[in-house]
Amino acid sequence: MTAPLLKAGVMGWPIEHSLSPKLHFYWLQKYNIQGSYLPIAVAPEQLGVVLKTLYLQGYSGVNLTVPHKEAALQIVDHVDHNALRIGAVNTVVVREDGTLEGRNTDAYGFTQNLLSAGYKSNGKPAVILGAGGAARAAIVALLDMGVASIRILNRTLDKAEVLVEEFGSELSVHALNDKAALKDVSLLVNATSLGLKGQPPLVIDLQHLPKDALVTDMVYAPLMTDLLKQAEARGNKIVDGLGMLLHQARPAFEAFFGVDPDVTPELRRYVLGDA
Numbered sequence: 001m002t003a004p005l006l007k008a009g010v011m012g013w014p015i016e017h018s019l020s021p022k023l024h025f026y027w028l029q030k031y032n033i034q035g036s037y038l039p040i041a042v043a044p045e046q047l048g049v050v051l052k053t054l055y056l057q058g059y060s061g062v063n064l065t066v067p068h069k070e071a072a073l074q075i076v077d078h079v080d081h082n083a084l085r086i087g088a089v090n091t092v093v094v095r096e097d098g099t100l101e102g103r104n105t106d107a108y109g110f111t112q113n114l115l116s117a118g119y120k121s122n123g124k125p126a127v128i129l130g131a132g133g134a135a136r137a138a139i140v141a142l143l144d145m146g147v148a149s150i151r152i153l154n155r156t157l158d159k160a161e162v163l164v165e166e167f168g169s170e171l172s173v174h175a176l177n178d179k180a181a182l183k184d185v186s187l188l189v190n191a192t193s194l195g196l197k198g199q200p201p202l203v204i205d206l207q208h209l210p211k212d213a214l215v216t217d218m219v220y221a222p223l224m225t226d227l228l229k230q231a232e233a234r235g236n237k238i239v240d241g242l243g244m245l246l247h248q249a250r251p252a253f254e255a256f257f258g259v260d261p262d263v264t265p266e267l268r269r270y271v272l273g274d275a
């Protein structure tokens, strides 16, 4: 008897831009798994209905992208610890009894990407630019890594204040252009959408950033953002945002298809269209 086809996918609105189908397809081929992973366009008002049919349609689960991550929290039957802390679901797993479990693997992906670049905080603070969903994942990751203090720099200070109330006194709030907040840090993270193709550029003065601080940008389109170019030119070590995307997909692939896949240079080249 042949094994049943394992089905998964990614839901968004729109969904054409997503790199996830290409990434999961690579792993399905590599590990010789009888499975499918499809892009699924789902309008926001349809999300609840569509998620509730996953079990009947034989899906192992789905990933969620913009604009569904927050809304799914209210739809799934179970929410794991990280999804609760981040306030968003990026992976829905269909349990054997048909109920839906919401998980969030963004903090895991962020951590693995930093570790791949050899990041150690050495007791020094980290700076996060931004206070949205991506920043929340970075906060959870850095707190779990034991980073002693996190400076949040954001355009809208009220949104950053909410994060301090939620996550605690390890966090402090600063204006987005507060260049002195970059002093003595071990890490600078761009978790805003500035610098993303089609968005305004990220303009930042790095003069106070220590030369041994690691710089990472969650934006990966373009891959080499102006921030990363600027940081590299002054001698800082950098790590791009594609690694986070690749690593956050690993626990989802394992949940859907039963194999913990590797993130390799060949996978990066393939996803970027260079292989």
Ligand code: NAP
Binding pocket: 106, 109, 129, 130, 131, 132, 133, 134, 135, 154, 155, 156, 159, 176, 191, 192, 193, 194, 196, 200, 217, 218, 219, 220, 241, 242, 244, 245, 246, 248
């Ligand atoms: P979000 O929740 O909408 O938050 C956007 C953030 O960007 C907020 O802090 C917002 O500041 C700031 N921002 C937007 N436009 C701005 C402007 N013109 N001037 C100053 N600040 C501005 O978005 P998100 O989900 O956190 O995503 C942020 C970025 O991370 C996106 O580019 C996304 O693609 C990327 N991302 C990458 C990965 C990965 O795997 N690499 C994973 C998740 C997200 P205000 O609070 O003032 O509005």
